[in-house]
Amino acid sequence: MPHILIVEDETIIRSALRRLLERNQYEVSEAGSVQEAQERFSIPGFDLIVSDLRLPGAPGTELIKLGQGVPVLIMTSYASLRSAVDSMKMGAVDYIAKPFDHDEMLQAVARILRDRQALDSTAATPALAPNRAADKGGDNRNGEIGIIGSCEPMQALYSKIRKVAPTDSNVLVQGESGTGKELVARALHNLSRRAKAPLISVNCAAIPESLIESELFGHEKGAFTGASASRAGLIEAADGGTLFLDEIGELPLEAQARLLRVLQEGEIRRVGSVQSQKVDVRLIAATHRDLKTLAKTGQFREDLFYRLHVIALKLPALRERGADVSEIAQVFLARQCQRQGREGLRFAADAEQAIRLYSWPGNVRELENAIERAVILCEGNSICAELLGIDIELDDLEDDDGGFMGMPGSSSNSHEPTEDLSLEDYFQHFVLEHQDHMTETELARKLGISRKCLWERRQRLGIPRRKTSSTAP
Template identity: 90%
Template sequence: MPHILIVEDETIIRSALRRLLERNQYQVSEAGSVQEAQERFSIPGFDLVVSDLRLPGAPGTELIKLAQGKPVLIMTSYASLRSAVDSMKMGAVDYIAKPFDHDEMLQAVSRILRERQEVRQAPSTPASTTGRGSEKTVDNSNGEIGIIGSCPAMQELYSKIRKVAPTDSNVLIQGESGTGKELVARALHNLSRRAKAPLISVNCAAIPESLIESELFGHEKGAFTGASAGRAGLVEAADGGTLFLDEIGELPLEAQARLLRVLQEGEIRRVGSVQSQKVDVRLIAATHRDLKSLAKVGQFREDLYYRLHVIALKLPALRERGSDVSEIARAFLLRQCTRMGRDGLHFAADAEQAIRHYAWPGNVRELENAIERAVILCENTAISAELLGIDIELDDLDDDDFPGLAAQASSTSLEPTEDLSLEDYFQHFVLEHQDHMTETELARKLGISRKCLWERRQRLGIPRRKTGATAD
């Protein structure tokens, strides 16, 4: 069982993260500072260190040296995201931005431990040096592409990826949420001449609008209140490599104008600066929205749309991929069984049928989560459709009314408990405050965008109450 050290000074976050990892078959120890971790533990003895960047006393990056080669995953808020990129240059294996949810953290931990295991099993294979998010997916049928599936639509996609990757052309990846758009971006980067340079991934929907320009393009000292020092942006961090902008449809118009300058002139200008500087960045963007329609109504710059739309790659929804769903499910089952030390698990007949016929509105991400949950809960060797949760998730909810769930949500206890997970905390916070706070205020308090708040309401089944307080 992998042993993970959490170093986080906020007790609630540390406790919730410990319970999350323990529930997923990890052994966990914790500390509130670098000094406490040194005093209590032999840090190189852990399989992974998960640390906040900003800690009392020494910063979390000090653990990179103390871990003596063991992987260190840095947690940070988007307000200090640039510092997280710097920490990767110091040797951190990856960073994860707060606020994160269960899936994001578990996927990062699983990937890091899996990669380390692969390196131990094949010591002659060079370690990846391609920066954040550049890992290859195992158990796939497409080698260097790193994506599972062989239906005609995916074969056509693989062919386009191989043609486009060696070029420096901008790419727009389109597809529903959960279809694997970031996997396509990673494949394009890994197969390009930029593969040894950083791949910087940015979720435009998750960065507060007030911060996004300075985070992407950097700022000068005194450019705005709180700018006590100049700072480079994420576009500069991607210099020589690839910048992946996920959910680019959420990028504010002002930031779109700055991004257009990067694409047209190959240069950036930090917020508050009169000087421009050259950058060599390949842009890959992704969205689940129709940018052309947004451009027609003035919500997205038309000139930027055409700059992005040099090469368009369309990812099919999982329900459109035929037998791929069974192939992907078996690969996920093998991966989870290996990670959790479960042997001999298989899908029962009703589960096989349910997997093939369920619409999977959350696409590949939903399938992976369902299988992970089933492996954890399975008490024998056969995973049933009921364990996958398909019987109770047949409706594809596409609005925020969530019929049938309101009674369940309204009866939820609002009293916090010591066993609250990160998502429990989110749900309790929203239910407790949504009657007297607007959606904008809720999102600001949680440190996320309104779109992110809406998406989590959908995923967790939290209805938005139709009251005057929330009608903003």
């Protein structure tokens, strides 16, 4: 079980964070200052340190040196984000702005511990830990890309990432929420010449509209009420590195105009300043919205859209990735078992089937949350479909020879090979081949889904029901 040290002088925040982490199966120790942490604990013995930046006595950044390689996650308020970026340059692994929500903190902690474990295992057994994904021809699991999946659309994406990363071109990453757009941004940064410089990630939807310009571009003293001192913005902090603007479609029009100047002229002007300064920043933007449509309706600047759209990378939804969903599920299961201290857990047949057949509207994020829930609630060694907590009709799940899509034997009368088809391809192939002599109920049963699910997939894939002369329903 990972052991985490919390260093925070505010008792309420410290206690709440401790309860949150302990509920998620982490061992937690706490201290109110750097000095107290030194006196009570052997700091290098922890797996992760979560520390406030401003503490009585020494600042939280002192723990970077005292930890001797232990990753340090810095907590800070929006008013001191610039200092948090400075702490990353000093060696902090990441920062998180207060107030943060529980999911944001848990995701950051899990990611940092996962990255550290991967580095430790690689360093400990380099000859015994070959990159299995690389053996498949797609260096996509623990290699330089760092994304799980080997389906054809993802292989095409990996190829584009490798081509685009060494350049300084702006990149627009498109995809539904939960598909992993920030992972693509990290891969682009890590494979670029800017890899040793900061990657500054900003969620445009998470910063209040009244603060967004100040946070991005900085401000001068007296620029507005409360601006008691001059402060650099996050774009300035990313100078020499990469700026990742997530959910850029939520950026206000005024901020869009200022961002356009950064892209056109390579310079910024702080709020309240009359002087500009040069910056060398590569911009990676991400959105789940259709920016072209927003531009046509005046909700997004058209000139900014074309500046961003130099290179567009499209992340496929999880339902479009075929067998990747099972591979990702197994990785998440192993990860959650380790985190929760469970051994020998496996998916039951109906759970495997549900994972393959469910459309996963929340994509990879929803899949990970469902598996975390199942591991926590599972009382035996087998996870059934019900524990996943997903909206799928369990009564329609079957486990016979023709039970579900994409499995050998589910279309025994077909004369065309189907083993290389994605689940969506197979669905379309099966329905078109059999709908002349099978009712909707029979089609749904053979595919292992409900009639409602069959209808929804027809609509999504544009497969109309075949008209017949029969008046039977």
